[in-house]
Amino acid sequence: MLPFKTEDIIEVDSNGFTLLGRSNKIIKIAGKRIAAQAIEKILETIPNIKKAVVTLVYKKDLLRSEQILIRLESSVTIEKVIIKKKLNESYGILTIPFRIEYVEKINISAMGKKVIF
DSSP states (O other): OOOOOOOEEEEEETTEEEEEEEOOSEEEETTEEEEHHHHHHHHTTSTTEEEEEEEEEEOTTSSSSEEEEEEEEESSOOOHHHHHHHHHHHHSSOOSOEEEEEOSOOEEOTTSOEEOO
């Protein structure tokens, strides 16, 4: 059986892996619970961003174990300060760390969900 990509949160160990939890699409910013899709829509208003996918990832080595991963389909590199400013305008001070990855294409599935390969 071939492996497939999920958004489950695991920790790899000597026995294979341990399931730590299921990824959800709710992110807590400045004490507010916000749907990842709402953040994506805000990011997609920034010029040159065609599509955005936002997920919450867990990193044990960070002081805070959560980090927002923003994947962008964009023809140019967007400065991190522009993204932070846009999110701050909508949700207040952004205290959760985030990182940006650029992808060539974000596809839309038959169900209307954004898919990255």
